[in-house]
Amino acid sequence: MSVVERYQSFxxxxxxxxxxxEALRFAWRFRQNPMSLFGLGMILLLILIAIFAPYIAPNPAHAGWRGEPAVDFGNAWHEPSLAHPFGTDQAGRDILSRVIFGTRLSLILGLVVLTIAIGIGVPLGLIAGYVGGIPSTIIMRTTDVFLSVPPLVLALAVTVPLQPGLVTAMLAISIVWWPWYTRLVYGEVVSVREQDFVEASRGLGTGRLRIIFREILPNVTAPITVKFSLDMGYAILVGAGLGFLGLGAQPPTPEWGTMVAQGRIHLPDRWWLSTFPGLAIFLTVLAFNFLGDGLRDIFDVEVD
Amino acid sequence: MAPILEVEDLKVHFDTYEGKQQVLNGIDLTVNEGETVAIVGESGCGKSVTARTIIGTLAQPPGEIVSGEVRYRGEDLLSDRAAAQRVKNEEMAMIFQDPMTHLSPVFTIGTMMADIINYRGKRSISWMRMIRDAIGRGNRLSAADRERCVEMFTKLQIPDPEGILDRYPVELSGGMRQRVLIAMALITDPDFLIADEPTTALDVTVQSQILDILAERIAEQNLSVIYVTHNLGVARKLADRIYVMYAGEIAEVATTEQLFDQPMHPYSIGLLESIPKLTEFDSEGIGGLIPNYTDPPSGCRFHPRCPAYMEGTCDVEQVPAFELGDGRYVACYLYEEGMDVETAASIADTEVEYEDEELEQFAAGQTGGTPPWEEDEP
Amino acid sequence: MSEEPAMTTPVREQESALLEVRDLEKYYPITAGLFRRQVGSVRAVDGVSFDLYPGETFAIVGESGCGKTTLAKTVAALQEPTGGSIVFDGRSIGELSNRELKPVRRQVQVVYQDPASSLNPRKRIKAIVAEPLIVHDIGTKAERRERVDELLEQVDLPVEYKYRYPGGLSGGQQQRVAIARALALNPKLLVLDEPTSALDVSVQAKVIKLLERLQREYGLAYLIITHDLSLVKNFADRIGVMYLGKFMELASSDDLFDNPMNPYTEQLLSAIPIVDDEELKYKPAEISLKGEAPDPSSPPSGCSFHPRCHKVFDACSKIDPAFYDVESDHHVRCLLYDDDHRE
Structure with missing residues (x-):
């Protein structure tokens, strides 16, 4: 059978x-919640912007991408106009271009941070929840210690001894973030593990790892997905916070938080320097929150 | 006997992803003064929705009352909200399946009894009073009310009726909680009681005790009752008349004696046969599933599962309820209006036969023999 | 603690039992205080003995909290007993390590009460039914796929249902999937834990028929746990009536119904709401029932049933009755059958 035939018969x-x-049902439930649809649309737009940044940005060279400095002092301090919709900064760089490239950094930061956080947090939560006993106590008390320090403060503490930069920021935020996932997954596992299908699986002689990853994990993916979506926004926010404090991405990197910090001294006269990157942060965080709320309704799960 | 409650052509729809579910499709139901009526059916047949619509606790949305009347002593509760409120407050009471979810875990039995006695039947309570009660826990039972509670508890055979007022629901066993719930429903002396599977969660020996005291209360307080249950045996013990429900429609209405003597509707016959009995249990059950409510079968909703299905008749129009000679109603085209009982019974005997498909398949060699998947021992 | 005689059914004396349970005990500790000191124990299963023969159906009947589910789980090696022994097919389960248990687990499968909980909601039917084969490493992928189809046919489910999630099936269909999964490894014993109590009666009848057919075809032995005496009257060969962790009466199904000896069995029979007047011949004369099963952590003294018993006499609160073999293979735990104490 040719591929086409096989596809036809399938x-x-x-x-x-x-x-x-199943897909239609999911889509229907998604449509019931216009806010989440808006969030999803925004996020898709952001992803497209991030991918095609060099083609969209009117002045890609101004972005300072990969730390390549670019200056055009002749055009410094332009107010927003048709030529420069978001205006230009003290070095004459087009702010719109920089904001567009900043999308890349923010999305990458969120993605990397949460991948690491989920990669560490979820397995630990699964083990703590299913195995119980001493491993559980050790894991859960460790998360308690992490969670007892405000996230930004802990992230700051991690960055201090290291070279400030985007990678450092991502590392610091990841370290702050994983305990949330451990706690979330732990709670879910504790309730799932009491269900008969887990016992049925034990009755077959299934090994622990298989039970954890093949029986229990699929039942906790929904809350993880929801939290992932909500956290994308927060992680980007914390990343921007670190950038603002000078401990994240360094100028001339077009990171939104860093840009807000740099423009801050020129407020309120040259308001456009900080406002537009700030708006970008605001909209991105909002979009991820809307999507997360929508997913929460669809999956009908509780996430703190 | 005058009717106390009349439900006429009640239609309730639910909004879901699949579309509009036609959950109740024209329910007619009458309860006479002092009569106990049981609504019997399997899960998903709409019996609880019927009860909830009558007492006014149907969630709307997703539920929607499309048409129909619920008349209590002549007043339509669906259109006249004030009357509905008054009747609900003063004359109706309800008991539920799961007493734990209907008893607040943070209050003692006494506090809850006091709430009911002090607030029930009052249309307006001053804010001051409510705040005072909430803050000062001023909502205590007066000595007379306390005595009333104890008296009621004693009638419900609750041991230590005095002490139970100071206990919390978690301290009581399942049977005791159900008794307390019954006491709460009956303490204000209602005329009309709706019971939604009150003994389903209980052990048989406890269920038997509860049914006995419930029957005693019904007789003594001259209650009119709608008793919703899936258990025909329970209905038999308590009810004067039984409504058999299937897929949002009434299949058969008969006195308890008539129904157990000779069920007429094919569904009632199948249901009765399916019940394990002490004498024998060799039933085939009823094949198939309850229908999809968004796109219910045309005509009689039972026809796809019915052993006496007549093509061209049963699948065309909704079946009217035919009144038979002995005053019972059957919604089935096997029978005719006014048919005498002997004729009807012989039709039921000859036409309705649940077949043993599995045994036939087995005999025809369609299934099994030795397992084809033989593997070696480890 | 218990003085049960070893039980065998004379008819089958030559045949060896598939399952021999002897003096089985499962106590749960009750702890209290900061240091979780043990202050007592709940005797969920308290000295239970019985045999189960190949192809036989043994029913354990009792009300909630009587320990019947714990007993089932202990027999299925899902919980470790705190005393006594379980010998399955000549192998003592208690002495086996988890690894050594694996071949035994192939022979003993459990069907749970609530299929909605015993089937993983996030797995498709095909994955659920194939799971036992994967875990025990049986067959290639293609063979397993074929086997799944075959099993679904065995339990009268349309094969197309394998692509569904359990949520897309009705309760009866879900229970059929659970049965298909239990059959996948060709077990010798199925432990049925209230297999139909979550189902409607019309569906229940179908599932019982299916179980009977499978037993005929494969010679399966069933250990069925239920609260419903009328359900097992014709389904089970022998019945054990359990109360607070102990058998109160154990007899062949016919003996038990024709001649219930323990007052508790009488009460159970009398409490069944019947639908047919002919059933009355199995019901004892009107008994006034009282009380509920006591807290198993502090059972009454003497006979644990005496506070609710309608035939109670003085000695009942003092002496714990033994399990008397009254007639051939009709065992009763009641002082009425003890010549020394009967008044």
């Missing part, structure tokens, strides 16, 4: 019908 099969129906 399309007709009961299997395909099931999958289609």
């Amino acid at each position: 399309k007709e099969s009961e299997q395909a019908n099931r999958y289609r129906e």
